[in-house]
Amino acid sequence: MTEVLWLTGKLAGITTILLLVLATPLSWWLARGRSAARTPVTALVALPIVLPPTVLGFYLLIALGPKSPLMLLLQPFGIRTLAFTFEGLVIGSLIYSLPFAVQPLRNAFLAIGDEPLEAAATLGASRWASFWRVALPLSIPGYVAAAILVFAHTVGEFGVVMMLGGNIPGETTVLSTEIYRLVEGLEWGEAHRLSLILLVFAFAVLFTLLALEARSKILLRTRT
């Protein structure tokens, strides 16, 4: 039980940290770029919201399995497959939760507007410096929202882990798949206990988000 909770937290935590970093340049480009490719990319990023997670998980099972060309590239490093591994779940979670990082960040970057950055440029700041010293501090609420959303969404992930995980304790057994297994195995008492933990957690997350939104007027509405 504690092992399951720990692994779930670890998966969600690592996914959150990685996604905040990876989604920053992408969100910046989507918010402030001028390219015509932005529309198809926005659609691509939003796909995991629409695709059934089991579909995503099934594709990943094949893509990370020993027969996939992708894994052939990793063979020199002694990696045969990422299916049934914690690393595989991290990759799956990055894709699964990507829209939940990009959406708030993009909105935060949009909300900055041109003026602060133009002012910074006038004062001789490089683009890099103006991002770090102007844009980033102004986007903190967006980052907080993205972190909470990604963490929560990853905790609630089920279909991807189900297809890709193989239920290995300490490696791929997370809260959601464990609850499913307990219900399947007729151990309803334990299933209720874990479900309650998840329920309380979910409520706390949403409550926190709403409180944040009220305070900083972050737009968490999905804008397409």
Add this chain to the structure above:
Amino acid sequence: MIARRPMLIAALSGALSLMLGGAALAGETKVAVAANFTDAAREIAARFKARTGHDATLSFGSSGQFYTQIANGAPFEVFLSADVERPRKAEAEGLAVPGSRFTYATGRLVLYSKTPGLVDGKGKVLTTGKFEKLSIADPKAAPYGQAAVETLTKLNLYDALKPKIVQGASITQAFQYVQTGAAELGFVALSQVVGEQGGSRWVVPASNHTPIEQQAVLLKTGQNSEAAKAFVTFLKSGEAKAIIKRYGYEVR
């Protein structure tokens, strides 16, 4: 759309009543079927329809999930489980008609690989350990998974192979892991590979594990349904048994 076309509706309902009128005696029953029995059940339902005129609407899934749904008022009338425990529990909890429980098939376990020549006819491959992943079904939820664990234990290989075992939530998923190549080999149901050409397999001798008895039960919801009762009767017939045998099960 359709609401603006009263003529169409009249015509449709007329046609419908004609169709139904022509088959006044034919009923319909909803049957929950354990996933491993999918193909056999489809053929049985087709024969059942030809013999009796009744429709058997089949739903496929895991026995554990069906039990949960039935306990919570799902409208199934007959339950074809992959095990003994769940039909027994359904009977004990008053969800099923007492005395209606019977074994309709006994499953056989097979060690299967997509790779030709990997699995030998005696299962020796397990002792060589020349593979990364061995897939089984979750032993808690699926009797086939339980049988796989028993077999490995009997061969004194369970502890050694444990790090290589991956579990599918059901026997369907355990098979999927083998089919996609994510696991090189796995313990699956013989019924799943009966139609598969190629690959390599070892049909595990039944003495290696507790018999994988699959039981069916008539649910309380179906006790007054002619179609449901007829389906249970048909399942015990020689005709159905011949079909079940063909799909890699044993019948008594």
